Amino acid sequence: MANQNQPANTAAVVPAATLHLGRYQADIDAKLQEFNVKNFTEGFWNKEASLWVQDAQAQQNLRSFMGWLRVAETMLEAVPEIEQFVQEAKQAGFKHVVVMGMGGSTMAPIVFKSSFEQGPNGLPMSVLDTTDPGTVRQIEESVPLADTLFIVASKSGTTAEPLAFGDYFYDRVRQLKGDKVGENFVAITDPGSKFVEQATREGYRRIFLNFAEVGGRFSALSYFGLVPAALYGINIREVLERSVAMMQACGSNGPVEQNPGLELGVALGVLAQQGRDKLTLIVPESLSDLGLWLEQLIAESTGKEGKGILPVAGEPAGEPELYGHDRVFVYVGYRNQPDQENRQKLERLEQAGHPVITILMNDPLDLGQEFFRWEVATAVASAVLEINPFDQPNVQESKTATDRLMKVVQEQGKLPQTEEPKVQEQGVTYYTKVSGGNAAELLKAFFGQAKAGDFLNIQAYLTETPGLNESLQQLRAQVQQQHHIATTSGYGPRFLHSTGQYHKGGPDTGLFIQFTVDHPQDLQLPGRSYTFGTFKNAQAQGDLEALQNYNRRTLRIHLGNDAEQGLHTVLAALGAAK
Numbered sequence: 257m258a259n260q261n262q263p264a265n266t267a268a269v270v271p272a273a274t275l276h277l278g279r280y281q282a283d284i285d286a287k288l289q290e291f292n293v294k295n296f297t298e299g300f301w302n303k304e305a306s307l308w309v310q311d312a313q314a315q316q317n318l319r320s321f322m323g324w325l326r327v328a329e330t331m332l333e334a335v336p337e338i339e340q341f342v343q344e345a346k347q348a349g350f351k352h353v354v355v356m357g358m359g360g361s362t363m364a365p366i367v368f369k370s371s372f373e374q375g376p377n378g379l380p381m382s383v384l385d386t387t388d389p390g391t392v393r394q395i396e397e398s399v400p401l402a403d404t405l406f407i408v409a410s411k412s413g414t415t416a417e418p419l420a421f422g423d424y425f426y427d428r429v430r431q432l433k434g435d436k437v438g439e440n441f442v443a444i445t446d447p448g449s450k451f452v453e454q455a456t457r458e459g460y461r462r463i464f465l466n467f468a469e470v471g472g473r474f475s476a477l478s479y480f481g482l483v484p485a486a487l488y489g490i491n492i493r494e495v496l497e498r499s500v501a502m503m504q505a506c507g508s509n510g511p512v513e514q515n516p517g518l519e520l521g522v523a524l525g526v527l528a529q530q531g532r533d534k535l536t537l538i539v540p541e542s543l544s545d546l547g548l549w550l551e552q553l554i555a556e557s558t559g560k561e562g563k564g565i566l567p568v569a570g571e572p573a574g575e576p577e578l579y580g581h582d583r584v585f586v587y588v589g590y591r592n593q594p595d596q597e598n599r600q601k602l603e604r605l606e607q608a609g610h611p612v613i614t615i616l617m618n619d620p621l622d623l624g625q626e627f628f629r630w631e632v633a634t635a636v637a638s639a640v641l642e643i644n645p646f647d648q649p650n651v652q653e654s655k656t657a658t659d660r661l662m663k664v665v666q667e668q669g670k671l672p673q674t675e676e677p678k679v680q681e682q683g684v685t686y687y688t689k690v691s692g693g694n695a696a697e698l699l700k701a702f703f704g705q706a707k708a709g710d711f712l713n714i715q716a717y718l719t720e721t722p723g724l725n726e727s728l729q730q731l732r733a734q735v736q737q738q739h740h741i742a743t744t745s746g747y748g749p750r751f752l753h754s755t756g757q758y759h760k761g762g763p764d765t766g767l768f769i770q771f772t773v774d775h776p777q778d779l780q781l782p783g784r785s786y787t788f789g790t791f792k793n794a795q796a797q798g799d800l801e802a803l804q805n806y807n808r809r810t811l812r813i814h815l816g817n818d819a820e821q822g823l824h825t826v827l828a829a830l831g832a833a834k
């Protein structure tokens with residue numbers, strides 16, 4: 257892993273992006289020219305919403321979520337306050353930090369944790385962003401509960417999952433510390449959110465009030481990203497100073513020669529309009545979680561009104577013949593790490609006519625800059641596509657369906673029956689519209705619906721394990737080879753607050769496989785009549801309903817009580833479905 261917390265002496269230099277855009281270059285240049293003629297960069301910093309949308313209400317909404325533009329500068333002033341809090345937490349004897357939240361409230365901490373080693377003055381950190389009872393239990397068993405600082409992170413303060421996580425662990429710690437339980441809890445939320453009242457009432461150690469005008473997926477450089485980062489021992493001042501350098505490069509202080517966010521955003525927007533709408537991210541192993549953050553930023557911002565850019569993360573780089581004409585490849589890595597295998601493949605992809613963009617960082621402390629570059633680029637691409645990047649209208653549809661299902665659970669004690677199974681084989685049950693005499697035939701019929709430009713999305717409502725990750729990757733590789741479509745994969749319910757927006761709001765190009773499993777070792781939620789497992793099942797069922805309301809091509813596969821075994825059975829059936 258590169259250089260960690262020791263700032264390289266290249267601190268203020270913005271890492272260059274190399275854009276090899278081939279036959280798309282001329283159209284992209286023309287769009288850049290058009291944007292420059294209308295002084296786009298200046299209008300952008302002045303929050304001129306008409307650059308994106310023309311509807312007055314949408315414009316008002318858009319302007320009210322542009323606080324992220326200067327949040328890095330604001331947060332530089334808050335560094336002493338955050339560092340003092342870290343000292344206080346250590347003096348109080350905390351030995352571990354658990355950050356709990358969904359989507360934009362936990363994505364940056366996940367990236368910070370996996371891209372940096374724990375700093376010498378930091379604490380070990382875990383992130384909980386799933387209702388999966390197996391994962392909740394794993395976290396509970398792996399931390400010293402009484403000496404753990406729990407951060408409940410929710411901008412709105414109304415998201416069901418973080419509130420459930422908070423209640424669950426508050427109850428657990430109360431059993432150990434009685435009235436002193438609140439000492440172990442910290443809230444990060446917006447001023448005036450309902451959660452402020454609850455955290456105050458429950459005696460939380462600290463409430464960090466974030467900024468109403470900073471949306472979740474644009475909040476990496478606010479308290480949401482920086483408090484966990486500082487507790488983990490990352491030099492947040494350096495991260496922010498470099499982010500401010502990127503702000504300036506993007507025109508925050510006035511006219512600039514070349515705006516790196518504008519150049520990237522225009523390229524991505526124009527490429528998407530010309531059918532290259534699958535942004536395929538290739539990274540070295542040490543940046544493997546960056547894709548989670550980018551997925552949320554790009555999919556949730558652009559995937560609406562039947563348009564959008566689909567981020568494809570975690571697909572191993574392949575040879576040119578594996579891909580259709582719907583890709584743009586983006587490599588984000590380190591200048592001083594050769595990562596030869598990936599880089600050579602990217603060269604071959606470029607030679608074969610695919611657009612390839614390369615960004616090389618000096619070290620992980622450049623991540624703040626990259627967050628900012630990509631935020632600007634996403635907002636700019638949205639302007640090319642003429643959509644509001646700051647709303648997520650279709651996320652709510654799954655939440656509403658889940659809420660309705662949870663009401664049924666409360667009244668009837670269980671979830672209502674879903675559609676009838678089409679095939680049951682070796683303990684695995686398949687539910688879908690198409691038919692087949694056995695699993696292989698059914699899978700063949702399901703994938704028979706795929707055409708060029710489509711993608712497969714795998715939704716794993718499972719407990720993440722290395723074995724499952726491997727099988728899911730195998731499934732993606734097999735589908736890519738057999739059907740030449742892009743593949744994405746996410747654990748549920750995490751992706752609901754991320755790519756879930758694109759699945760329902762983006763173009764109708766997705767085939768969706770939802771994996772569910774029994775929860776023999778479920779966990780009861782304190783003060784509620786249901787378990788984490790039931791909640792998670794309702795989320796899966798609710799999202800499936802929402803997808804089906806849009807007539808999306810769906811296949812639910814219930815893996816029985818052993819997810820890894822079940823998945824092997826599915827892979828074998830898929831192999832036989834050729």
Ligand SMILES: O=P(O)(O)OC[C@H]1O[C@H](O)[C@H](O)[C@@H](O)[C@@H]1O
Pocket residue numbers: 357358359360361409410411412413414415418472473556648651752753754
């Ligand atoms: O931070 P919160 O208000 O709890 O929201 C967490 C996440 O949930 C929602 O579903 C949104 O789609 C995300 O953009 C957001 O980041």
